[in-house]
Structures are given as structure tokens and as C-alpha cells.
Amino acid sequence: MAWNEPGGNGKDPWSGKGGDQGPPDLDEVVKKLQDKFGGIFGGGKPSRGDGSIGGGSGPGSKSIGFLVGIAVLVWLASGIYIIDAPERGVVLRFGAYHETTPPGPHWHIPFPIERVIPVNVDQITSFRHKAQMLTRDENIVDVEFTIQSRIQDAADYLFQDRDPDKTMRDATETAVREIIGKSDLDFILTQGRGAIADRIKVGAQGLIDDYKAGLMITSLNMQPAKPPEQVKSAFDDAIKAREDKEKLENQAEAYANDGVPRARGEAARRIADASAYKDRVIAEAEGDASRFLAILKEYEREPKVTRERIYLEAIESMLGQTSKVMLDTAEGGGNSLMYLPLDKLIQGVEQGRVGRGAASSNTESSRAPVETTKFRNVDRTRGVR
Template sequence: MDIFKNFKNKNDKVVIDENVNKQINTVKKFSSLIVLGAVIAVGIFSSIYSVSEQEQAVITQFGKVVSVETAGLHFKLPFIQQRTTVNTTTQGMPIGYEESGTNDPIEDTSAYEDSMMITKDFNFVNIDFYLEYKVVNPENFLFNTDDPLNTLKNLTKASIRSTISKYLVDEVMTTAKGKIQSEVKNKLISEMEKVNIGIEIVNISIQDAEPPTAQVIEAFKAVETAKQGAETAINNANKYQSEKLPSANADADKILKEAEAYKENRIAEAEGQVARFSETYKEYKKFPLITKKRMFYETLEEVLPNLNIIITDGKTQSIYPVDKFNK
């Protein structure tokens, strides 16, 4: 009886195991269907998207742009294609200050450095600009540079500085604001066409222009003092030059004239000696011995003018002074 009882229990266990396996398989199938359904739902949800009137969507597939979609409802391939939305409305960028969300701008160190400009007359001015722009080519905006807005800001600051440096400080703060805005805008548009990052300049305007802070004003006063000292030194040098230059010119002219006269005298003297030598040479060729003696006596007269000359043959005892024969 025990044997039959044990056999019955084994059959019941087998039946229970089969039921458990069936339940497990059913749960696995159900779970797979849920996962598959979830994947399909996610794929369908990510495939259908909408673009607002203020945006454009750039669709890429394996890193390559396949389309740029405007406002409306659109479809893309799930998991293969990616969507990047770009705002195409007119946006603003402060230059020289930070927007606080209220009517008052927030000045910080970086913004202050952006607003500090040097004018044509080497003055400092603290000037703020507000730039308005919009994205007109989302593909170039996303892929032609790593940071298009930073590129835009740097080009704007460069255009502003190069323009402000052409104007006097009074013009920057008063009468030339309109010309400065127009010149900066045209210059910035030209630079943006070169980089081609898909951004269009709408407008740029001066928000405020004022003298720099007290610390910078002190530095500026020091610069002005140095400039005045330099001008004083230059004026004194010019005065000294105006006083000394005529005298120096007169002295130089006198020296030149004396040199010219000395030159003419030496030339005339040399020419006279040449003529004299030529005449002497002509006589020498006629009477060489007599000419030699005459030249010898003349030379003695020049060298020893105050000596008495005595001529002797070396044999006679008498001495005959030459001066007696001359008398």
C-alpha cells in the first residue's frame, strides 16, 4: 500500500511541476510582449515629433544631416535618426553687462572688461551694447563651429573696439552714437559672412556710454599728466631748437665759407706753384747750370734771409761778402 501511495505522490508532483513550467512560460511570453510593445511604443513616440513656428529641426543620420524641417508634424526613423531643435526667432545678447531679469543691468568683472574701450584720443569710456540676432541656417549653426554664440560675441567685441578707436571720447558719448552703431553693424555683418555660422545680424545698439570707474579715472589722470609732461618737454626742446638752430646754421655756414675760401686759396697757390715750376723748367732746359745756381741762391735767401753769404774758391786768402757786390 505504501508503494502505491508513494507512486501517487510522485504523479502529483510531476503534474504540479508541469503546471509551474506552463505558468513560467506564459509569464515569459507575456513579459516579452510587454517589452516588445514598450519598444514599439517608444519607437513610435520618438518617431513622430512636432516643430513650432519659432523653431527648425535638424535631422541627422549617422552624423550626417539628412533634412531640416520647419513648423509642423513630422516623422523620423526611430533609433537611427536624431533630431536637434534650433530657435530661429530674434534673440538678444548683452555686450558689456549682464541681464538681471529686471530693468537694471548687472556689472561683473568679465562684462566690465568687455565694456571698457579706448578712444582715438587715448581716453577710456565704459560703453554697453545690445546685439540682436537670429539663426537663419540651423545646419551651419550646429556644425560649422563648436560654439557659434561665443564666436558671435568675440566678433562683436572686435568690431566694437576697432570702431570706437576711430572716434574721440566726446563723440562716443554724445554725437557719434548713430554712426558708431551703423559702422559696427556693417563691420560685424561682413565678419559673419566670412565665418558662415548661420547667424544673421538684426541690429546692434548702444545702451549706455559713460566715463570709467574712479580707479580707472585715476589711472587716466596719471596718463594725462604724463602726456602733458611729454608735451612740455617737447615744447621746451622745440624752443631750444629754435634758439640754437639759427646760431648753429650761421656757424656751419661760416665754417663752410672759410673752408671754401681755404680751398680756393690752396688751389690758387698750387696753380701758381705749377706755373712757376713750368716757367723755371723752361729756363732750366735752356741754361741748366745757370738755372741750378740761381735756384740754389734763391733757396738760400728764403731759408737763411739774415745770414751773410760769402763766396770763395777755397784757395785765395781773401773773402768777398756777397752783400758788397749787391750794393
């Protein structure tokens, strides 16, 4: 029967007194404990009746205090920890998440109150995902992806999801099925690989964030998709035809980029030539008109003199460039006096001698004055007769 139940007579099992005596004295309990420990270590004496403790300052009490102090210091020092650069420290207090510490030295309340879990947030993990997917145009295609990820939030990675790696795999597969199911087979097999990979990465990351898995996809690469084996040859021909089309388009574009500027330059050059020709013809026409008007004025004042001057200028312009002159000796020209330019004839003969030792082109050019001289001599002889 309990001491405070009816019939227990209100006796306190600790003090042996009745229940009406009140709770035990705390000072008396402490004195009893001190007496027991003092007797065990042999450094103290039983407490006196007046409440004082004898021998409390003995060597045993000092040793106990020193050992207790060292133990406390060691316990406190065990709370010092260092987090490396690629890690984050997740601090747990009484088993619950408390905080996340950055790299560097830190201190936490030692065990069993707090403990620290270091998590490497820079380590890259990768996995492959390969499956057959159904496209929007109801074709089956074999796709393969390589996904790389790292821990983004250490606390979420440890406590928010039971298996964050599996969550990421499931989220990636869900995003792949959704994006591939909304795309045509031709787009997947040709130029849509990069766009599809980006869309899958965004969709998978959104699902991972919704589940608070604490992971971040750093890269998602899509390998070249393959059609089913039954129609692989036909798709290979289609892909080759598209590649030829792109090649021809690039060649045509390169030709256009080269031909258009060249044609524009040629057009500009011809326009400039035409403009210069126009200006030259106009200037010549204006000059001829001005010269004709000037001659007309002179002709109106002195017609005979002007006619003779025009005749002489015409004869000079025509005969000045010729090396042969034919004279009519039958009609009173027998007594005509011939002018012989001896200095030029001698100069031509000397040039012919010097040019004999030169190249064939120079030799041919040097013979012209000599032949001209011979023809003039023959003509002169005919004129004298």
C-alpha cells in the first residue's frame, strides 16, 4: 500500500515522519550526499550537528574538482569542428535540424545535445536514363539521356525526402515522357535534340524543387535518338536528304553572299564609268562647239585667211603622223624642193646600230627608222627624176 493512501497512517518513507510534517529539508538532503561522497573518497568528515561540514577543503575534494573541470573542458572542446570548402555542416539539436554552417571552423554544443553532419555539396553525380518513348505522332523512339547533378540544399537533401536520388530519377523520367510525348519524331531525330534536352532539364528541376529533394541538375545531355529497327533504313535516307538540303542551302547562301556584293561593286563601277564618259563627251562637245563658234567669228571677219589656216592645220594633222610622202612630178612638181631632216635620219641610223645587240623586240623597233629612211631615199630619187 502507498504511504499516502488510506490506512498508510501518513508515514513518509524517506523521513519516517507523518504526512503532516511537510516535504523534506533540501539542505539536509545535500548534507547527506556530501557525507556519503566524503566517506567514499576519504577526504571529508561527517557533518556536525550544527550543519557545518568538516574537512571540506581536503586534497580529495580538490582532486575531484580538478578532474571535473578537465572533463568539462574536454567536453566543450569536442564541440569544435571544421567544415571543408566543398561541404556544408548540418547541425542537429536533440535530433532535429537546427542550422546549416558554411565552410570554416565552428563550434556547437557537444554530444549528446548537438551533432554535425558534413555534406559535400560540390560533388557531381551522374546517371543514364534510357527508354523507349511514344511521340506525339504515335511513333516509338529510343532515347538516352545523361544527367549530372549535385546537392543544392543540404538540409532538404537529408530530411525532406527519404530517397532524393530516386526522386530525381523519377522526376527526370516523368519530364522525358512529357516532353517526348509532345514532340514529333522528325523533330526529335533531327534538329530538336538541344531544345528537347533544355525543356526536359527545366521540367525535371521543377519537379525536384516541388518535392524539396535538395538536388540541382547541372547538365542534361541527350544522345542521338534512334528510330525503331524496322524503319531505321528509311529514316536514315530521310536524314541524309535533310543533310543534303542543308548543305545546298548553305552553299547557295555562301554564293549569294559572295555574288551580291561583287555584282553591286560591278554595277557601281559601270555607273561611275558611264558618268565619266558622259562628262567627257559633254565636255568634248562643248569644246568643239566653242572652237567652231570661235572659228566662225574669225571666218566672218577674214574668210580667205581662215580657210587657208584651216586647210594648213588639216594637212599638218594628217601628214604629221605619216612617214611617206608621195609627190606628183608630172604636173609641175619636178622643181619642188625636198626638205631632208638629216639630223633625225642620222639619229635613226645610230639607234639601229645600238639596237642590234639588244633583245629581239628592241631590234624590231629599231629597224623602223632605218626602213623609213630607205623608203624616203627611194621616194626622193623618184622625185628628182
